[in-house]
Amino acid sequence: MNIIEMKSIKKDYPLGETVVHALRGIDLDVEEGGFISIIGPSGSGKTTLLNIIGCIDIPSAGSVKIGGEEITSLDDRRLTNIRLFKVGFIFQTFNLIPVLNLLENVEFPLLLMKEGGLTKGEIRKRAQKCIEEVGLGSFMDHRPAELSGGQRQRVAIARALVTKPQIVLADEPTANLDSETGATILSLMKHLNETEKTTFVFSTHDSDVLKYASQVIKIRDGHIIDIDGPGAAKKMKKKAGPAKRGTR
Amino acid sequence: MALILKIAWRNIQRHRGKSLVVGIIIFLGAMTMTIGNGVIAGMDRGLKENVIDRFTGDVVIISAKQDQDNVIFTPMGRDIEVIPGYEKVKKVLEGKKFIDRFLPVAKGLTIILNENGDMSYALALGVRFDEYRKMFSDSTDLVEGTLLKNDDRGILVSTGNRKRFFEEQNFWVIPEGFSFNEKNFMKESSKKSGVIDKRTSLVLMGGSNENSTMDIRVDVKGVMKFKHLDDFWNHFNIMDIESFREVYQYVTASDTAAVIPKEKKRILEKDNLDDLFGGEVLEKVETRKQGYDVSTLMGKKVVQKKLDVDSGAYNLIFVKLGKGADAEESVLELNAAFKSSGAEARAIIWRDAVGQIADLSAIMRGATRGFVFLIFIVAIIIIMNTLSMAALERVSEIGMMRAVGAHKSFISGMFLSEMTVISIIFGCAGIIAGIVSVYILNAINITTENRILELLFGGSVFRPVLGIFDILKGFAYLALVTLIATAYPLRVARRITPLDAIMRD
Numbered sequence: 001m002n003i004i005e006m007k008s009i010k011k012d013y014p015l016g017e018t019v020v021h022a023l024r025g026i027d028l029d030v031e032e033g034g035f036i037s038i039i040g041p042s043g044s045g046k047t048t049l050l051n052i053i054g055c056i057d058i059p060s061a062g063s064v065k066i067g068g069e070e071i072t073s074l075d076d077r078r079l080t081n082i083r084l085f086k087v088g089f090i091f092q093t094f095n096l097i098p099v100l101n102l103l104e105n106v107e108f109p110l111l112l113m114k115e116g117g118l119t120k121g122e123i124r125k126r127a128q129k130c131i132e133e134v135g136l137g138s139f140m141d142h143r144p145a146e147l148s149g150g151q152r153q154r155v156a157i158a159r160a161l162v163t164k165p166q167i168v169l170a171d172e173p174t175a176n177l178d179s180e181t182g183a184t185i186l187s188l189m190k191h192l193n194e195t196e197k198t199t200f201v202f203s204t205h206d207s208d209v210l211k212y213a214s215q216v217i218k219i220r221d222g223h224i225i226d227i228d229g230p231g232a233a234k235k236m237k238k239k240a241g242p243a244k245r246g247t248r
Numbered sequence: 249m250a251l252i253l254k255i256a257w258r259n260i261q262r263h264r265g266k267s268l269v270v271g272i273i274i275f276l277g278a279m280t281m282t283i284g285n286g287v288i289a290g291m292d293r294g295l296k297e298n299v300i301d302r303f304t305g306d307v308v309i310i311s312a313k314q315d316q317d318n319v320i321f322t323p324m325g326r327d328i329e330v331i332p333g334y335e336k337v338k339k340v341l342e343g344k345k346f347i348d349r350f351l352p353v354a355k356g357l358t359i360i361l362n363e364n365g366d367m368s369y370a371l372a373l374g375v376r377f378d379e380y381r382k383m384f385s386d387s388t389d390l391v392e393g394t395l396l397k398n399d400d401r402g403i404l405v406s407t408g409n410r411k412r413f414f415e416e417q418n419f420w421v422i423p424e425g426f427s428f429n430e431k432n433f434m435k436e437s438s439k440k441s442g443v444i445d446k447r448t449s450l451v452l453m454g455g456s457n458e459n460s461t462m463d464i465r466v467d468v469k470g471v472m473k474f475k476h477l478d479d480f481w482n483h484f485n486i487m488d489i490e491s492f493r494e495v496y497q498y499v500t501a502s503d504t505a506a507v508i509p510k511e512k513k514r515i516l517e518k519d520n521l522d523d524l525f526g527g528e529v530l531e532k533v534e535t536r537k538q539g540y541d542v543s544t545l546m547g548k549k550v551v552q553k554k555l556d557v558d559s560g561a562y563n564l565i566f567v568k569l570g571k572g573a574d575a576e577e578s579v580l581e582l583n584a585a586f587k588s589s590g591a592e593a594r595a596i597i598w599r600d601a602v603g604q605i606a607d608l609s610a611i612m613r614g615a616t617r618g619f620v621f622l623i624f625i626v627a628i629i630i631i632m633n634t635l636s637m638a639a640l641e642r643v644s645e646i647g648m649m650r651a652v653g654a655h656k657s658f659i660s661g662m663f664l665s666e667m668t669v670i671s672i673i674f675g676c677a678g679i680i681a682g683i684v685s686v687y688i689l690n691a692i693n694i695t696t697e698n699r700i701l702e703l704l705f706g707g708s709v710f711r712p713v714l715g716i717f718d719i720l721k722g723f724a725y726l727a728l729v730t731l732i733a734t735a736y737p738l739r740v741a742r743r744i745t746p747l748d749a750i751m752r753d
């Protein structure tokens with residue numbers, strides 16, 4: 001099943017007198033459980049694409065379905081609910097609420113889910129488990145300011161996963177980290193992708209990442225110019241159906 | 249909710265500087281407001297005590313013919329109309345249960361003359377003094393001499409008028425039968441040197457511009473000072489009603505009874521000043537019925553042995569209402585009763601009778617309110633700015649919360665909680681500080697002789713008060729200010745999108 005279906009997505013930004021065409025017609029389907037990397041030069045539209053998938057931006061034209069639900073016509077309240085229940089986010093920086101400690105930060109989205117049906121105890125347990133999975137079990141009561149950049153990104157991953165979302169989106173999650181820490185973060189993501197079967201979509205400049213990806217989507221000037229990758233190739237053979245290519 | 253409060257509380261601590269700025273502004277605003285409310289309430293109480301309870305009563309009855317309501321300090325000392333047929337009016341007043349007591353008086357401008365041709369003006373209140381004391385027991389302090397008795401002839405001169413007479417006519421008034429009190433002289437008079445011309449009686453002429461009047465010499469019985477709002481009231485001397493009527497050529501009760509206690513009266517015709525100052529007494533009573541029909545004034549009680557003062561003329565009746573009676577309603581009811589009984593009188597509220605004092609105090613009240621309002625506006629603007637800046641500084645944080653799934657209502661809740669907590673802590677502290685200040689201001693007994701401050705104080709002592717209602721009102725205003733000040737920053741915060749957070753990166 002396709003967890004993401006995008007058809008003829010365009011995004012224009014008005015910039016003074018002119019208009020910037022950030023996305024010029026993207027067609028993209030993403031299968032459940034994938035580990036998808038978006039690469040492309042600066043200004044090619046990676047962030048814009050991820051924002052639209054994550055329901056924090058709306059396309060100028062085209063249709064987007066997340067888990068089968070068309071999102072382009074939803075109001076703020078519904079979009080917020082999709083972000084809360086279906087999507088997990090990992091930003092480049094500033095992922096955490098400074099006044100909450102690590103455990104509270106990870107609990108945060110669960111506490112927002114009023115209809116989630118979890119008790120306080122269950123929420124705590126689940127948050128603790130996620131934190132332990134990212135290897136920060138001994139830092140539960142530290143505030144974000146007391147952690148290193150890599151540790152903060154790990155907390156962000158734990159928070160993104162704690163709600164058991166269908167998709168986790170990450171916009172250059174390793175850009176602010178040194179390459180060694182970046183590599184551990186990526187392998188952690190890959191590990192969680194495999195164990196939790198969560199779909200990951202992330203953008204990166206880092207070509208090392210390619211070896212992890214099930215699919216690599218190359219974009220330039222708002223177009224998808226190629227979809228490929230070792231994982232993608234394997235899967236394509238298995239399922240005998242190529243992912244849709246961006247039209248030029 | 250617990251989560252919102254937790255985040256709000258920690259944010260307050262995290263942004264301690266801003267919280268403190270907003271908190272201090274709220275504290276000062278709440279304190280100023282509380283003190284302001286105390287001053288206004290104290291002023292209302294003061295005016296009630298010092299005007300209603302000590303001079304006019306709650307309601308004033310005037311003649312139906314009197315067109316200007318402003319009867320106490322009439323412009324240019326103009327005359328006010330006599331109430332015709334007092335008996336009828338009295339009957340109406342006596343029949344009303346909501347009236348506690350009432351006092352008929354005659355009020356007018358008198359001219360104080362001397363042999364050099366100098367003159368001074370003074371307002372006079374003609375009363376039966378015992379009745380006056382019953383009605384306004386606490387309004388004057390006797391400085392020298394004695395008080396009047398009901399049937400005494402004589403005048404009580406206010407210290408204010410004594411000082412004015414001395415400045416204008418160079419004589420110093422001392423009560424008859426009393427010696428010169430040097431201490432009071434040094435205290436009251438502005439000129440201290442030279443030979444002092446001391447007088448124990450005054451030659452008065454009615455200052456009427458409509459009726460002809462008479463000059464009479466009246467003994468000074470005492471010198472008095474009004475306890476409160478003396479700056480206003482000290483234009484009044486208090487004299488016996490009979491002498492007043494003679495000066496004003498109203499028909500007197502003495503005329504009615506045809507009894508003339510010679511030793512008490514020294515009445516002269518007008519333009520006979522030489523005789524007056526020569527001390528020669530001309531015992532001549534002449535009733536001139538200028539403008540007033542004797543029969544309406546006197547009713548039918550023409551022949552009576554005892555002096556029936558009430559059958560003479562009055563031009564004002566001060567009415568005190570019983571507890572709980574509403575002044576406005578009482579005025580309506582009295583006017584209806586006057587109409588149906590054919591009494592040619594009109595009831596007005598005290599405020600209208602002392603136009604200038606009421607107007608000035610309304611201005612003072614307005615100014616106090618305006619000041620508090622201004623503080624509010626300034627507070628709201630500062631808080632609004634600080635919070636809007638706080639919202640903008642937290643774009644990344646708020647945008648990230650929204651990206652993770654927080655609804656707008658969560659952001660509102662967080663902001664409102666922060667403001668509410670600050671507002672409760674500092675606002676309550678401010679209100680308490682205000683209450684304490686009001687008590688302290690009360691305790692340190694600030695007194696004034698300045699007439700403007702006297703109005704603000706509602707008397708010569710600054711006595712701000714705070715009732716439970718005023719305090720509750722304070723809390724309501726505090727909540728209102730908090731809401732208004734938070735409304736705009738809240739809008740700013742609610743409009744922050746996840747995208748704003750990302751673009752910041």
Ligand SMILES: Nc1ncnc2c1ncn2[C@@H]1O[C@H](COP(=O)(O)OP(=O)(O)OP(=O)(O)O)[C@@H](O)[C@H]1O
Nearest residue numbers: 013014015020022041042043044045046047048049
């Ligand atoms: N809010 C905006 N207003 C105007 N133009 C924008 C806005 N956001 C993005 N753009 C433009 O859209 C294009 C795509 O931007 P986007 O951020 O998606 O690129 P990117 O691939 O993420 O680049 P980078 O690798 O530098 O992060 C760029 O030309 C950018 O200038």
Ligand SMILES: [Mg+2]
Nearest residue numbers: 046047048171
């Ligand atoms: Mg980008």
